Amino acid sequence: MDVIALADLASALTRLTDPGLLGWTLLGVIIGIVFGAAPGLTATAGVAIMTPLTFGVSFEASMSLLLGLYCAGYFAGSIPAILINTPGAPGNAATTMDGYAMARKGQADLAISLAVVSSFAGGLISAAVLLAFAPVLAGFALEFTAVEYFSLGLFGLICIAAVSGGSVLKGSISALLGMLLGTVGIDPVGGMTRLTLGLPELLGGVPLVPALIAFFAITEIVAQAASPAATDVLSVQRSIRLRELLPLYLRHKWLVLKSAAIGTAIGILPGTGPTIASWISYGEAARSASSEEMGKGAPAGVIAPEVANNAVTGGALIPLLTLGIPGDTVTAVLIGALLIQGIDPGPFFIVEHGDLFALMLAILVLANTLVLVLGLGLRRYLPLVLRIPPRILLPAIGALCATGGFAVSNSAFEVGLVAVLGLAGYVLVCFGIPIAPLVIGLVLGPIIEVNLRNGLIANRMDPTVFITRPISGALLLALVIVLAISIRRFGINRG
Amino acid sequence: MRSDRIAGLATVVGGAALAIACLSIETSLAQAELTARFFPLLLSIALIVLGGVLTVRSGERALSQSLRELLAPGVLTFAALLIVYFLSFRYVDFRLSTWLFMLVAMVAMGSRRPLELIAVPLGVSLGIYALFRYGFAVLLPVWM
Numbered sequence: 001m002d003v004i005a006l007a008d009l010a011s012a013l014t015r016l017t018d019p020g021l022l023g024w025t026l027l028g029v030i031i032g033i034v035f036g037a038a039p040g041l042t043a044t045a046g047v048a049i050m051t052p053l054t055f056g057v058s059f060e061a062s063m064s065l066l067l068g069l070y071c072a073g074y075f076a077g078s079i080p081a082i083l084i085n086t087p088g089a090p091g092n093a094a095t096t097m098d099g100y101a102m103a104r105k106g107q108a109d110l111a112i113s114l115a116v117v118s119s120f121a122g123g124l125i126s127a128a129v130l131l132a133f134a135p136v137l138a139g140f141a142l143e144f145t146a147v148e149y150f151s152l153g154l155f156g157l158i159c160i161a162a163v164s165g166g167s168v169l170k171g172s173i174s175a176l177l178g179m180l181l182g183t184v185g186i187d188p189v190g191g192m193t194r195l196t197l198g199l200p201e202l203l204g205g206v207p208l209v210p211a212l213i214a215f216f217a218i219t220e221i222v223a224q225a226a227s228p229a230a231t232d233v234l235s236v237q238r239s240i241r242l243r244e245l246l247p248l249y250l251r252h253k254w255l256v257l258k259s260a261a262i263g264t265a266i267g268i269l270p271g272t273g274p275t276i277a278s279w280i281s282y283g284e285a286a287r288s289a290s291s292e293e294m295g296k297g298a299p300a301g302v303i304a305p306e307v308a309n310n311a312v313t314g315g316a317l318i319p320l321l322t323l324g325i326p327g328d329t330v331t332a333v334l335i336g337a338l339l340i341q342g343i344d345p346g347p348f349f350i351v352e353h354g355d356l357f358a359l360m361l362a363i364l365v366l367a368n369t370l371v372l373v374l375g376l377g378l379r380r381y382l383p384l385v386l387r388i389p390p391r392i393l394l395p396a397i398g399a400l401c402a403t404g405g406f407a408v409s410n411s412a413f414e415v416g417l418v419a420v421l422g423l424a425g426y427v428l429v430c431f432g433i434p435i436a437p438l439v440i441g442l443v444l445g446p447i448i449e450v451n452l453r454n455g456l457i458a459n460r461m462d463p464t465v466f467i468t469r470p471i472s473g474a475l476l477l478a479l480v481i482v483l484a485i486s487i488r489r490f491g492i493n494r495g
Numbered sequence: 496m497r498s499d500r501i502a503g504l505a506t507v508v509g510g511a512a513l514a515i516a517c518l519s520i521e522t523s524l525a526q527a528e529l530t531a532r533f534f535p536l537l538l539s540i541a542l543i544v545l546g547g548v549l550t551v552r553s554g555e556r557a558l559s560q561s562l563r564e565l566l567a568p569g570v571l572t573f574a575a576l577l578i579v580y581f582l583s584f585r586y587v588d589f590r591l592s593t594w595l596f597m598l599v600a601m602v603a604m605g606s607r608r609p610l611e612l613i614a615v616p617l618g619v620s621l622g623i624y625a626l627f628r629y630g631f632a633v634l635l636p637v638w639m
Contacts, residue, residue, distance in 0.1 A: 187531035395600035412585030419581035
């Protein structure tokens with residue numbers, strides 16, 4: 001199967017007029033703006049907290065809420081980046097360079113408008129790439145055996161371990177811890193009990209959604225409690241007319257396309273995410289915009305990173321929906337949401353659920369459109385989100401985390417687990433161990449283990465099969481190159 | 496003392512403890528070559544090795560800096576409140592425990608406005624309860 005049925009696509013597009021679906025997406029976008037704009041909180045935390053709420057709702061409601069949150073969260077981190085020089089999420093850090101400089105020059109309204117339109121453009125282009133490439137890749141992935149899946153899982157894990165936090169060593173330790181957590185429970189091959197500490201609640205393994213809430217939300221709010229973010233917000237200042245944006249975009253049309261290509265490509269790489277995409281795009285803009293004063297308030301310095309970080313959304317969904325491998329941290333959480341709906345993401349998803357894939361695409365388009373409409377229409381009010389005081393926001397999110405952890409399976413054990421894992425995550429962060437590889441390790445660990453064991457058993461315990469099969473060999477070679485580049489650039493432990 | 500050195504040593508000790516725990520994992524006769532302990536044991540050994548490397552190749556960050564972050568008064572207070580709230584979740588009426596958690600956490604984080612201290616904890620506890628109970632049909636612990 002090379003393309004999805006046009007009938008599915010048309011049907012999905014017509015469902016966008018459904019008020020329920022529109023309402024869920026709108027709710028997701030609004031929550032995403034709050035989570036994205038609050039410094040220290042991220043779209044990943046928002047998606048992790050909202051995932052348990054989707055137990056009682058349909059697939060379309062669940063995906064509308066979470067994809068709306070995903071797209072809006074990646075955009076909204078630009079608001080504090082522009083107004084208070086503090087990115088709402090790491091993926092918006094590059095936006096501070098020129099966004100804040102523009103705000104200091106009285107052009108905050110222009111900078112926010114550029115961030116909104118750029119996010120829309122990035123999201124839309126990456127959705128088109130998702131439509132074009134995901135069915136093809138899914139068809140290709142049907143040929144994969146356990147050997148290829150093992151190498152792909154390992155590649156994804158090493159990618160994030162290598163780039164997360166700048167220390168390959170600490171990233172790898174974090175990934176190992178995540179994989180070890182993933183081994184808790186019944187052995188998927190032989191059925192023996194492993195590392196459960198005698199707790200029957202852990203026989204099914206460390207539950208994914210509570211673990212995601214713990215590592216992405218609790219760890220973040222505890223870190224915020226240590227140093228509540230400053231909210232010295234610049235006013236939005238000189239208003240711009242929307243028609244002033246058009247000539248700017250026409251002048252930067254190649255930059256938009258290039259940044260979207262970079263964002264989508266980085267998103268496709270398993271385990272990476274918007275931070276890398278936005279910095280690479282910013283670097284590209286700086287390299288080619290010799291006439292502009294990059295770093296001193298150049299529009300290109302806002303356009304490039306914002307196009308790129310939202311282009312990650314469609315790109316990151318490609319490995320998730322075709323291979324079952326998350327492209328970034330949010331898609332790692334989305335695996336939990338899909339499993340809640342009884343859907344196993346992987347090469348069979350598009351083949352068996354072409355209609356649902358088309359619906360997800362349509363929701364992405366809707367979510368990005370709502371970001372555009374709400375972002376431009378309410379841009380003068382968006383800074384109000386920054387004024388929600390941490391003394392209210394942090395405890396309220398703590399309460400939501402506890403309730404979300406409980407809602408997964410009406411189990412108080414999982415609420416306790418959220419607290420324990422969240423605080424353990426904070427201890428790791430204090431010692432410079434990044435959290436993202438741990439979570440990806442938790443998601444990919446079981447995939448890597450099962451495929452390693454099945455691959456070896458199927459090939460009479462011959463480990464060379466991982467090198468001699470062409471795709472697996474190429475992935476392992478790419479893995480070695482990624483490691484070598486990271487170690488050469490950062491050293492094995494930058495500290 | 497460097498922060499990484501302690502983290503590395505802790506990783507080695509943790510890895511060793513896990514390796515020992517892995518040795519107690521039962522194996523079945525049917526799995527002669529790749530037993531249930533194979534993968535976790537492999538990971539534990541890798542953890543010991545990487546922990547050793549971290550101990551030797553530690554970065555410049557001082558231990559005192561990590562401990563300052565870890566033991567900041569704001570963190571300890573908030574973490575203690577979270578633990579009490581989360582661990583008492585099954586025993587206390589959700590509306591009461593959430594109201595109390597919000598109130599104490601807000602006071603601990605510097606809220607002093609009476610109206611805010613009355614309205615926000617009440618609004619959050621009842622709002623979340625209504626959302627989960629009636630919006631998502633989740634039966635939260637209640638006394639009546």
